[in-house]
Amino acid sequence: MKLALSWIDPLELRTRFEAVVEKPPAAPPWPEGRSAGQRVAPVASQTQPPPAVELACLQPFPSQEGGLSRRLASLIDWLRGQMKAQAVFICDDDCLVLAQWGCAPELAAAATWLAATWNSAGPRVCPSGDGTVAVQLDNNAWLMLLSGRSVWGRVYLGVCIDQLAEPLTIRAMQDALSSALKEK
Amino acid sequence: MTVLTIVSQKGGVGKTTVALNLAFSIAGRGWKTLLIDTDPQGSIGLSLRGGVAGRPGLADYLRGDMGFEDTVLSTRVPELGLLPVGRPTFSEACTWLQEPDAQDAFRHLLKRASEDWDIVLIDTAAGPYGPARGVLGMTPAALVLMQAEPLGIRSLPSYLEALAEIWRHGEGGRVVGVLLTMVQPRRAASMAVVQETLRLIPAELGFDAVVVRDPIFLEASAEGVPLGLLRRSPPPAAAVFEQIAAELEPRLALCTEEVEDEARSLVD
Ligand SMILES: Nc1ncnc2c1ncn2[C@@H]1O[C@H](COP(=O)(O)OP(=O)(O)O)[C@@H](O)[C@H]1O
Ligand SMILES: [Mg+2]
Numbered sequence: 001m002k003l004a005l006s007w008i009d010p011l012e013l014r015t016r017f018e019a020v021v022e023k024p025p026a027a028p029p030w031p032e033g034r035s036a037g038q039r040v041a042p043v044a045s046q047t048q049p050p051p052a053v054e055l056a057c058l059q060p061f062p063s064q065e066g067g068l069s070r071r072l073a074s075l076i077d078w079l080r081g082q083m084k085a086q087a088v089f090i091c092d093d094d095c096l097v098l099a100q101w102g103c104a105p106e107l108a109a110a111a112t113w114l115a116a117t118w119n120s121a122g123p124r125v126c127p128s129g130d131g132t133v134a135v136q137l138d139n140n141a142w143l144m145l146l147s148g149r150s151v152w153g154r155v156y157l158g159v160c161i162d163q164l165a166e167p168l169t170i171r172a173m174q175d176a177l178s179s180a181l182k183e184k
Numbered sequence: 185m186t187v188l189t190i191v192s193q194k195g196g197v198g199k200t201t202v203a204l205n206l207a208f209s210i211a212g213r214g215w216k217t218l219l220i221d222t223d224p225q226g227s228i229g230l231s232l233r234g235g236v237a238g239r240p241g242l243a244d245y246l247r248g249d250m251g252f253e254d255t256v257l258s259t260r261v262p263e264l265g266l267l268p269v270g271r272p273t274f275s276e277a278c279t280w281l282q283e284p285d286a287q288d289a290f291r292h293l294l295k296r297a298s299e300d301w302d303i304v305l306i307d308t309a310a311g312p313y314g315p316a317r318g319v320l321g322m323t324p325a326a327l328v329l330m331q332a333e334p335l336g337i338r339s340l341p342s343y344l345e346a347l348a349e350i351w352r353h354g355e356g357g358r359v360v361g362v363l364l365t366m367v368q369p370r371r372a373a374s375m376a377v378v379q380e381t382l383r384l385i386p387a388e389l390g391f392d393a394v395v396v397r398d399p400i401f402l403e404a405s406a407e408g409v410p411l412g413l414l415r416r417s418p419p420p421a422a423a424v425f426e427q428i429a430a431e432l433e434p435r436l437a438l439c440t441e442e443v444e445d446e447a448r449s450l451v452d
Contacts (some may be wrong), residue, residue, distance in 0.1 A: 005338040005373075005376055005377055005380050006334065006380055006381075006384065007333045007338050007341075008337065008338060008340070008341055008384075010384055012341055013340065013341050013344070013384055013385075014386075016340075016344035016345055017344060017385065017386055017389070018349065019344070019345075019348035019357070020344055020347050020348050020351065020357075020358060020359045021358055021359055021386060021388075021389065028315050031438055040352045091377075094383055096383075139220065151386070152296075152386060153387070162423075
């Protein structure tokens with residue numbers, strides 16, 4: 001998503017700023033005891049297919065060094081490997097794309113639109129910013145949208161997977177996102 | 185003591201103008217402020233009447249010819265002092281503040297300054313190389329000025345990369361703000377740069393204030409005075425430096441120690 005005047009990669013700029021600003025205190029972790037995925041679209045409640053991701057053999061997202069772009073790239077790799085993501089999309093609260101993989105333009109548009117809506121309505125509906133939004137794209141494609149906090153503000157992660165994720169899987173993705181956003 | 189270095193990637197964006205007027209405003213807010221000109225071209229001196237350009241200064245101090253006290257000029261504003269650059273020779277200017285001896289002397293100068301001053305504001309030459317690089321390597325905080333034009337923002341990533349490199353090899357440092365200058369509020373292209381910049385940079389580094397392009401700066405420069413001394417009642421553009429100073433204070437941890445810093449009633 002190119003910007004009109006600056007011609008620069010916002011992600012690169014952020015990584016550059018990371019190197020020259022005082023390290024602010026790390027983003028607060030997600031409050032304990034929340035029920036992940038509590039606002040998952042109710043449409044999925046009837047016939048539950050077996051979980052797509054075997055939780056038992058799920059590798060947790062390894063803690064990352066390096067700049068934001070590197071950490072987000074690792075997150076995408078992890079989502080592809082562990083969650084069998086078909087596409088991944090990460091944008092900030094201004095809908096600037098920070099990283100993506102395998103996203104058709106329509107999917108990117110849908111994900112940014114959801115993120116923008118969440119970003120403007122979210123604080124009124126759910127001030128903690130918790131939760132997940134899930135949209136069924138077709139019989140075996142779901143777009144799961146999660147949000148996390150970074151020192152740059154809120155960041156939205158859209159993951160396209162073949163089944164609606166289980167709460168524990170969502171929790172794992174949420175933790176992975178928080179970890180990738182955390183400054184070392 | 186706080187040290188703030190005014191820097192920019194490109195020349196002519198208003199570093200000297202901002203350094204001078206900001207120093208005037210910070211001093212006006214009660215902080216003992218020393219403005220040091222480290223641009224070997226002596227821009228601060230050239231911007232001021234009163235023969236500042238001809239006076240001895242940093243060059244003489246670095247040579248060991250003069251002591252700190254003898255190079256600092258007092259000004260009409262009691263809290264504001266001025267350390268002009270003096271007259272470096274051409275060969276001195278070529279390696280200005282980049283050789284170990286000069287760097288030691290400069291560090292000493294900052295240490296000495298900390299005895300008398302709350303904040304040192306440093307005007308630099310443009311870019312991340314040469315003289316500016318020398319100064320940046322020894323100072324902990326930089327205010328980055330960016331002209332509100334597309335070239336300004338496009339050059340920001342490479343400039344930040346250079347700063348990170350300088351601080352990695354030096355004593356470390358940080359950017360405390362990115363200030364937009366030469367803003368033309370009636371030109372959509374200029375305002376688009378302002379908006380895009382504020383959107384792209386970390387929120388805590390932006391300013392609500394911008395320095396607009398205004399012929400009054402040329403007038404002040406022709407008179408050789410800061411805006412605040414141009415007329416009995418200073419022009420509107422002078423007020424922006426008050427705001428920048430106010431926005432900078434918390435970022436520089438300049439805060440009053442008085443316990444009683446509470447809101448006061450207008451009517452008793
Ligand atoms: N906001 C402004 N509006 C109009 N002219 C300005 C402004 N700021 C600076 N100038 C003028 O532009 C020229 C360059 O400014 P200067 O402060 O010397 O820049 P730098 O120190 O970055 O090279 C000077 O002639 C100065 O008077
Ligand atoms: Mg200058």
